[in-house]
Amino acid sequence: MASKRRPSFNPKTFLRQVGNGKTIISCKKNRVLFSQGDAADAVYYILEGKVTLTVVSKRGKEAVVAILEPATFFGEACLTGQVMRLEAATTVGVAKIVRIGKAAMIKVLHEEPTFSELFLAHLLVRSLRIQEDLVDQLFNSSEKRLARLLLLMAHFGKESEPETVIAKLSQETLADMIGTTRSRVSFFMNKFRKLGFIEYDSGLDKELHVHRSLLNVVLHD
Structure with missing residues (x-):
């Protein structure tokens, strides 16, 4: 059997x-x-x-x-x-x-x-x-580290389609993750928004839209 x-x-x-x-x-x-x-x-x-x-x-x-x-x-x-x-x-x-x-x-x-x-x-x-x-922390500026983190969270560079809207995060959390201060994160977020790389209404407690153009910060020497 x-x-x-x-x-x-x-x-x-x-x-x-x-x-x-x-x-x-x-x-x-x-x-x-x-x-x-x-x-x-x-x-x-x-x-x-x-x-x-x-x-x-x-x-x-x-x-x-x-x-x-x-x-x-x-x-x-x-x-x-x-x-x-x-x-x-x-x-x-x-x-x-x-x-x-x-x-x-x-x-x-x-x-x-x-x-x-x-x-x-x-x-x-x-x-x-x-x-x-580790390479990011050793060789990149805090501005590039923040841009890379936002792009990673939006899944840019992965096989699947990127998500332009990412989860709500405080500036303190982002600062912890890239090893800088909240004030620096606030400065760079305002800069990215003025350049059209990201969009958000009032601070990071709202939805954050990440655009592919933010790659310019990471790729720029």
Whole structure:
């Protein structure tokens, strides 16, 4: 008697199903998923919404490390032996997040090559982004760093069509992400608006429209 064929494994379907060490969390705005110093015991995946990663120094200064978008894993350092979270993760707005327990994550990585490929691709993209961010901090002016950040958030340079409207962010958050002051961010945002590179009504609490012409700031020597 022939044995039944195992159904093909679909990573995206797997990530949308509860059970097997997975839970799906429906989050409101500013939901803290984990705090700095918490036990590192799970990997997370963003189905909908965005998540900020922040760190706080010993002197109490908080900095935004990254703003993560849908189809992104985070918290994966627990797989390398990290026992405590080195950063905090908080939802930006309404979000839907998958929590995968460490044991369940290790199991599926070992048993499902297609999932391993998906996760490896994520790690490679994350590594490349970190390298690019480091080069940006070392060699580019704060004006160029701000322009690059806005373009990245609008998905310019990706295969998909860019989104001209990006999420609401405070000037303090943008300043943290590019390593400058709020006043400098305000100066450059006003400059970009006057040149027609971006559009917004009253400050960064409103929708922000990013135009392709902002690339001129990044490409200009």
